[in-house]
Amino acid sequence: MKANALKKTTTSGKQKQTGYKTKNAIKTTLHYILLIIIGFVMFLPFIMAFLGTVKTDQEIMAFPPKFFPEVWHWKNWSRVWNTDLGQGGTFPRWLFNTAFLAVTVAVAQAIFGSMAAYAFARLKFAGRDLVFNFMLATMMIPGAVTLIPAYVLMTKLQLINSYWSLILPGIVGAGSIFMLTQFFKSIPNELEEAAVIDGATHTQIFRMVILPLSRPIILTVLILQFQGMWNAFLTPLLYLNSPDKYVLNVALSIFQQQYKTQWNLTLVGAMFNAIPVLIIFFIFSRYYLEGVAYTGIKG
Amino acid sequence: MEKTVKKTTREGLILALITFFGVMFIIVIIALINAPTMGGSRVMASITTYLEEVKATGIPFIIVIAVLAAILGVILAREIYKVWPNQKKRKEFLTGYAFLAPYLIVTLLFTVGVIFFAFYISFTNYNIFTRPTWAGLSNYAEAFAGFTDSTKRDFLQALYNVFWYSLIVVPIQTFLAILMANLLNQPVKFKRFFRTIFYAPSVTSSVVITLIFVWLYLKGGYINFFLQTFLGWFSIDFQGINWLGDPRGLIQLVVEAFGGEIPSTQWYLRGPSIAWMAIMFQNIFTTVPTYMIMFLAALQDLNPALYESASIEGASKSQMFWKITLPLLRPIILLVTVLGTIGTLQVFDQVYLATGGGPLKTSLTPVFLVYQEALGVTGPINMGYASALAFILALIIFMLTFVQRRVLTEGTEQY
Numbered sequence: 001m002k003a004n005a006l007k008k009t010t011t012s013g014k015q016k017q018t019g020y021k022t023k024n025a026i027k028t029t030l031h032y033i034l035l036i037i038i039g040f041v042m043f044l045p046f047i048m049a050f051l052g053t054v055k056t057d058q059e060i061m062a063f064p065p066k067f068f069p070e071v072w073h074w075k076n077w078s079r080v081w082n083t084d085l086g087q088g089g090t091f092p093r094w095l096f097n098t099a100f101l102a103v104t105v106a107v108a109q110a111i112f113g114s115m116a117a118y119a120f121a122r123l124k125f126a127g128r129d130l131v132f133n134f135m136l137a138t139m140m141i142p143g144a145v146t147l148i149p150a151y152v153l154m155t156k157l158q159l160i161n162s163y164w165s166l167i168l169p170g171i172v173g174a175g176s177i178f179m180l181t182q183f184f185k186s187i188p189n190e191l192e193e194a195a196v197i198d199g200a201t202h203t204q205i206f207r208m209v210i211l212p213l214s215r216p217i218i219l220t221v222l223i224l225q226f227q228g229m230w231n232a233f234l235t236p237l238l239y240l241n242s243p244d245k246y247v248l249n250v251a252l253s254i255f256q257q258q259y260k261t262q263w264n265l266t267l268v269g270a271m272f273n274a275i276p277v278l279i280i281f282f283i284f285s286r287y288y289l290e291g292v293a294y295t296g297i298k299g
Numbered sequence: 300m301e302k303t304v305k306k307t308t309r310e311g312l313i314l315a316l317i318t319f320f321g322v323m324f325i326i327v328i329i330a331l332i333n334a335p336t337m338g339g340s341r342v343m344a345s346i347t348t349y350l351e352e353v354k355a356t357g358i359p360f361i362i363v364i365a366v367l368a369a370i371l372g373v374i375l376a377r378e379i380y381k382v383w384p385n386q387k388k389r390k391e392f393l394t395g396y397a398f399l400a401p402y403l404i405v406t407l408l409f410t411v412g413v414i415f416f417a418f419y420i421s422f423t424n425y426n427i428f429t430r431p432t433w434a435g436l437s438n439y440a441e442a443f444a445g446f447t448d449s450t451k452r453d454f455l456q457a458l459y460n461v462f463w464y465s466l467i468v469v470p471i472q473t474f475l476a477i478l479m480a481n482l483l484n485q486p487v488k489f490k491r492f493f494r495t496i497f498y499a500p501s502v503t504s505s506v507v508i509t510l511i512f513v514w515l516y517l518k519g520g521y522i523n524f525f526l527q528t529f530l531g532w533f534s535i536d537f538q539g540i541n542w543l544g545d546p547r548g549l550i551q552l553v554v555e556a557f558g559g560e561i562p563s564t565q566w567y568l569r570g571p572s573i574a575w576m577a578i579m580f581q582n583i584f585t586t587v588p589t590y591m592i593m594f595l596a597a598l599q600d601l602n603p604a605l606y607e608s609a610s611i612e613g614a615s616k617s618q619m620f621w622k623i624t625l626p627l628l629r630p631i632i633l634l635v636t637v638l639g640t641i642g643t644l645q646v647f648d649q650v651y652l653a654t655g656g657g658p659l660k661t662s663l664t665p666v667f668l669v670y671q672e673a674l675g676v677t678g679p680i681n682m683g684y685a686s687a688l689a690f691i692l693a694l695i696i697f698m699l700t701f702v703q704r705r706v707l708t709e710g711t712e713q714y
Contacts, residue, residue, distance in 0.1 A: 277502050
């Protein structure tokens with residue numbers, strides 16, 4: 001800025017500045033073009049898949065592929081919606097299973113996570129730091145190690161094919177506890193002290209002071225956990241194996257084998273799976289991105 | 300006065316005892332649930348039949364855990380005895396553990412308990428439906444048997460594959476994430492719109508993205524079509540590639556271009572296959588946005604004064620990037636590298652859906668192998684062997700992240 005102001009005083013400087021300006025304009029345009037190209041590339045697969053869902057069985061296999069279908073065959077969507085694999089395995093059922101598990105796990109993580117986080121962030125007791133460090137250590141354990149024994153445990157508890165097999169281990173998560181702890185620590189102590197003087201118990205402080213102040217971060221946890229469970233694949237694949245208990249992801253992996261070359265139908269399934277999370281993401285994107293950034297910086 | 304002190308110490312003593320036995324009780328129950336026994340509906344029919352099995356095969360396991368539980372119980376009991384006379388401390392102690400209880404119980408059962416169990420059975424032959432039999436180190440030896448017997452090279456090849464995977468995916472995704480974050484960190488309009496669009500692939504499930512890409516990668520799919528059209532402009536004749544079914548390796552292709560040949564016995568010289576690289580490309584597509592957001596958050600936290608003073612000194616944009624931005628981003632680069640390595644070494648979804656480990660095992664990964672062995676997809680159920688593989692993988696991940704930490708934090712003190 002300063003350099004520009006100095007240049008302005010000389011005549012030759014003025015010429016230079018206009019040159020600088022056009023150069024800047026080109027740069028900005030290039031910048032936007034680059035952004036648009038990247039945005040296009042990131043979204044293109046979704047657009048192509050979406051257009052694929054309304055093509056006929058012949059169109060989808062044609063080569064060279066045509067970008068737009070001749071006629072939009074919305075019938076594909078109802079065909080997939082009416083899928084029936086037998087034994088109660090219907091599409092609405094899978095949608096329900098997925099949504100039910102995602103909501104339950106998200107709510108449980110928010111409740112139990114904020115309880116644990118309150119203990120870590122606002123209470124002083126022997127062993128607190130030890131447990132906290134232990135929690136951080138468990139975050140480093142690769143999922144592959146617990147995969148097999150957790151499966152054995154579920155068979156022994158006879159929870160295979162029950163929603164509990166996914167809910168029980170999912171009600172707490174080190175990641176969300178960590179995020180909530182960092183947030184609770186940033187709430188000023190004065191508020192709590194006032195409550196203590198008024199004779200509030202810890203449970204009351206937690207419910208009346210901390211929780212109301214933490215709405216944004218709790219929403220972040222809810223959304224991230226909802227997305228995590230909605231998108232989970234390996235654990236539902238292992239635990240839920242009768243058609244009426246499938247989640248969308250598992251059902252989708254079966255679609256691919258079932259429909260074979262009818263990719264239009266498999267893609268409809270993919271869209272049914274993707275659209276709810278995308279909508280939630282577009283509405284709450286701020287909380288999503290904050291959550292990701294939070295784990296990034298503070299982790 | 301003396302009386303109350305006596306009373307509180309007595310209460311404290313009773314509570315310490317309750318704590319000790321409470322801790323013992325909970326942990327021994329968890330150990331019992333996780334004890335290495337055979338499963339199956341007959342054994343699990345009632346608690347008595349299960350306990351009989353525990354008696355038969357799980358006693359050493361229970362004893363080890365009980366000893367650890369006793370140590371933990373003594374420590375906690377001592378603490379509670381110490382804090383008991385002080386009402387405020389007592390309250391915080393009890394509330395603290397009450398609030399942590401759900402977390403602790405679930406973690407002890409589903410994380411710590413199962414890891415002890417997995418560690419134990421990694422030294423046994425075990426398939427859930429029969430009693431685990433002690434096998435010593437044979438499972439671990441079996442994992443590396445491929446060095447001498449090339450028919451048993453599955454695990455070695457899986458490791459080889461994921462090493463290539465990390466080696467290619469992690470640097471590219473980190474680089475692209477920094478690049479995109481920088482593009483977004485300029486004063487542009489519709490920043491939020493672009494940010495949201497860029498992030499969309501990371502929100503969707505990997506199953507959805509993988510299926511879409513499997514479709515795009517078909518021989519008559521869009522990728523081949525785009526390449527044909529694009530290369531057609533330069534009048535290069537491009538034959539469509541069966542992307543996910545092509546086992547030719549990267550190094551193999553280069554060597555063949557010069558007229559050489561790598562025999563299939565020397566698979567480890569062939570490099571990542573075309574199918575494997577196709578999966579890499581798709582993986583980069585989904586993970587870059589997440590890391591981009593991390594970098595973006597870090598960039599927004601950087602002190603603008605640094606850039607102002609640098610521009611007064613006459614530094615160019617690229618100089619500022621290399622000399623200021625990049626060094627300050629080092630902690631996030633470390634984090635993204637570590638997270639990326641952990642993630643890439645454990646690829647599963649993409650392999651399960653897109654290639655099933657093929658072609659010619661060039662997309663086999665350790666986690667996929669663990670899954671196959673544990674469920675007996677290709678042969679008998681082999682839980683012990685699967686656990687051993689998982690522990691070897693975990694050890695490799697720990698070592699790699701440790702080395703990365705050392706390398707990337709070196710020399711950061713000067714900033």
